[in-house]
Amino acid sequence: MRHIAIGLEGSANKLGIGIVTHDDVTGKVEILSNIRHTHITPPGTGFLPRDTAAHHREHVLPVLENALKEANITIKDINVICFTKGPGMGAPLASVAIVARTLSLLWDKPLVGVNHCIGHIEMGREITGAKNPVVLYVSGGNTQVIAYAEKRYRIFGETLDIAVGNCLDRFARVLNLSNDPSPGYSIEQAAKSGKTFIELPYTVKGMDVSFSGILSYIEMIAQDQLASGECTPEDLCFSLQETIFAMLVETTERAMAHIGSNEVLIVGGVGCNLRLQEMMAQMAEQRGGKVFATDERFCIDNGIMIAHAGLLAFRTGFTTSLEESFCTQRFRTDEVYVSWRD
Template structure:
């Protein structure tokens, strides 16, 4: 029998190629948070290819019931123990988002549970804060679909800088296709491993515009020079990965440092799938130490898209009285975090 002071949330995430289901509990009397289960299944495509929305949605529909069943089994909870069902409202890829939202609505009706639609970015940030203990950091949110420098002020998330075109993770993923690197476990991870063996630095365009960054030109440039350099044995694939990583991450460190100076923060929290990259964490830590600050980061359990971050953020909102009516339980691909205030974030 679940104690009255404990609330349990089920979280469903499927905004891209990761399908995640997580169960979390909050003890409202002590503030204790316990992760009961965090199950994930990834849609893997052949080397040299990306993932399409239609195929990704089909993957999510195929695997959602086994993943959901395993998450409940590992958590050791019954359906009657769950207080709220949380799902990713956006941003993300339309078809995968919808496929998971349909499941959330169905469970809400079957089990007679309230719904909370969660902003994907808020999920990353709040889970990162919970796991690392960061108080009020400058957040570097870096993933396959997002690149933003964010801070929280006056009950709103503020974007201090962002990409003007493609995300840093998308840039890395697309270059992995040029080198025909595997997508298992992820192209970004394989780029990171190649970069560790790189020795020669190839100068690439460095595009920082105020607080914003641009990656599309860098990608176009390295895509154009890579075949000739490799055919003439002037560098190795490892050298190219090393050069690309160093350039992209230096841009991110610069804009993050500028945001720290602007708001007077001594903390940096790195979230999102690219946040798992140890080289990015190392470069950011070196910058933060020079400013007398500290970097907070998580491992692949929480950096990579997962259901537990949706459950946690949704439960925080639910505890403050926020729910999503069934008729409003839609999805949006462009759910910018700035649109969350003064609504969803003020409940966090």
């Protein structure tokens, strides 16, 4: 038997709708469509919850129509509607959840609310084939080092303040870098031309990391030294990346040693950064291990990861009632009972 799920993602500035199918006999997962539309703001600015929610409301129906058309299926073929329950920004989450609930009622299909992080992890495992990796989840709103144990994804370490993606995004605003396709990508490209490493605070506390002090310090350097020509924006981007990625590599390696794993899976939007992948690969190679990562189709927020994770839960009998289909901005990764894994 074949199950088909549609997934709606809108926890931040990416609106994504994806459709996947699972074959119960072969276990094969097939991606039928993966449509995304991004709310992009002018350089030097961030995106506000109200405006992002308005973007999602404006574009959700065309994106839905394109997803169904690309998948070449009808409403009758869909078994379940999956949506991001959290974590994320309240207004964008709610705007997409309303659409999911409406479709559930119109189409008479069951709902499954999905944890955003679980979606990233399960999509990464499916695409890369990683068996039991230490997971580094890095995005605009989340930074966690995770490993699976006894039906839960356990958090070994995390950020104590802002997420790594938020740190990069906010510094891109200081330098007035483009938000198209993302501020983190603009920093990555600028860092490639950096020639001088500027020492920054290195804040690792056990298994946890902190980025707010680093951001404040480098903003101060940018104010004082850019105008005088003591350093370049490229130098600052290079130095910031090298420092914060080294912190992430350190905590990930410590988790690998603790659980005895030789696999690392990098997920989340910042996981697309090739320099982060390179640094992690160097560490893993020294331990006789391997790094798994995906490209922007899968690591940046998308609907297929929500459809895939939701379908995994649905096939074990899990559904979300209309009364329980509310969103929550704080939804811990380790709150989810992972019924589909041994």
